[in-house]
Amino acid sequence: MAQGLSxxxxxxxxxxxxxxxxxxxxxxxxxxxxxxxxxxxxxxxSASLQQAADRVGHCQQCRTLTEEALCRICAxxxxxxxxVVCIVETPADVLAIEQTSQFKGRYFVLMGxxxxxxxxxxxxxxxxxxELQLKQGPVEEIILATNxxxxxxxTAHYIADIAEQLGINTxxxxxxxxxxxxxxxxxxxxxxxxxxxxxxxxx
Amino acid sequence: MAQGLSxxxxxxxxxxxxxxxxxxxxxxxxxxxxxxxxxxxxxxxSASLQQAADRVGHCQQCRTLTEEALCRICAxxxxxxxxVVCIVETPADVLAIEQTSQFKGRYFVLMGxxxxxxxxxxxxxxxxxxELQLKQGPVEEIILATNxxxxxxxTAHYIADIAEQLGINTxxxxxxxxxxxxxxxxxxxxxxxxxxxxxxxxx
Ligand SMILES: [Zn+2]
Ligand SMILES: [Zn+2]
Numbered sequence: 243m244a245q246g247l248s249x250x251x252x253x254x255x256x257x258x259x260x261x262x263x264x265x266x267x268x269x270x271x272x273x274x275x276x277x278x279x280x281x282x283x284x285x286x287x288s289a290s291l292q293q294a295a296d297r298v299g300h301c302q303q304c305r306t307l308t309e310e311a312l313c314r315i316c317a318x319x320x321x322x323x324x325x326v327v328c329i330v331e332t333p334a335d336v337l338a339i340e341q342t343s344q345f346k347g348r349y350f351v352l353m354g355x356x357x358x359x360x361x362x363x364x365x366x367x368x369x370x371x372x373e374l375q376l377k378q379g380p381v382e383e384i385i386l387a388t389n390x391x392x393x394x395x396x397t398a399h400y401i402a403d404i405a406e407q408l409g410i411n412t413x414x415x416x417x418x419x420x421x422x423x424x425x426x427x428x429x430x431x432x433x434x435x436x437x438x439x440x441x442x443x444x445x
Numbered sequence: 446m447a448q449g450l451s452x453x454x455x456x457x458x459x460x461x462x463x464x465x466x467x468x469x470x471x472x473x474x475x476x477x478x479x480x481x482x483x484x485x486x487x488x489x490x491s492a493s494l495q496q497a498a499d500r501v502g503h504c505q506q507c508r509t510l511t512e513e514a515l516c517r518i519c520a521x522x523x524x525x526x527x528x529v530v531c532i533v534e535t536p537a538d539v540l541a542i543e544q545t546s547q548f549k550g551r552y553f554v555l556m557g558x559x560x561x562x563x564x565x566x567x568x569x570x571x572x573x574x575x576e577l578q579l580k581q582g583p584v585e586e587i588i589l590a591t592n593x594x595x596x597x598x599x600t601a602h603y604i605a606d607i608a609e610q611l612g613i614n615t616x617x618x619x620x621x622x623x624x625x626x627x628x629x630x631x632x633x634x635x636x637x638x639x640x641x642x643x644x645x646x647x648x
Binding site: 245246247248249250251253254256257258260261262263268270271272273274275276277278280281283284285286287288289290291292293294295296297298301306307308309310313314315332333334336337353 | 448449450451452453454456457459460461463464465466471473474475476477478479480481483484486487488489490491492493494495496497498499500501504509510511512513516517518535536537539540556
């Protein structure tokens, strides 16, 4: 509960603090900026927040966030019918991979990961739907791009088991030392992955 | 213009980027957070943005931002009728000074500073209204708390001239090395102020 200049400003500051990484000072700065210099921006943001909150659901094919039947990627026939499926945990992962411009296949977005302790099982992350899709279309390869965490790894193994039963080739993206990174600044889990995933050195 | 998953998400990301200090990555993270985990928060923020943008105007006495006739500080009779007036440039300055709990007088908020090159003259920052208030009520002291910049200093001098003509005592807040700050990390303007504002050392 902010104590500011008036109730409407307090409410705006409090609601801006709902945004991740925004504390009291930042929220105040944002509120004053909008009110002093960009009221049109405040109204535009208000409208797009309401539109998105009311209308955005999930892509019928890949489950990512979209207000349309198919997301922008699945709407592209060349990608929707691709035989290569990349499995990720979140919509943000999709955008990060898209930025590399290296992957031309399609995605399946779990919107989470297996977490039995929180009651999140296979159906909660769409694995029944994924199995259905794998049985229907001809799929040559599944690329597992879940996070290199305990839950992400468990989820990857679960999906690999499904794929094996269906005779589909499964790969996992490489984890290791970031390009340009220094060993001393890399956490030990990453360094462990870098060692276990080592390859023959080619000259 | 973002290239994301769908038009509604792109619009939301673009509008979040209007917030100061928010770039593409941060805006995407905020959008996904709201859509995946806090739709109620998105709708609440949408509503408070619209309310504030539509209704917030200026306090009739001190000019700061508020949707009421008087801001929360001026609504307090003890403060509204105080004979000590602190002049600041922005509503954010008011909140910063309030946080010190040291000042019990009233404010006058310029909502800017004199800037002849940008065509911002005395009337644009409410100095006609300030002069009127100084003539009407009994005012014992004016505290100048404009920023220690070229424009802030010029504005302070302009107001000090008005006050002198009206025979009102005028002070300026001290500028110098921040408490706990190290000399080596202080910019030269601040250090210059610290020297010119030096006081007799008392044991
Ligand atoms: Zn899709
Ligand atoms: Zn006021």
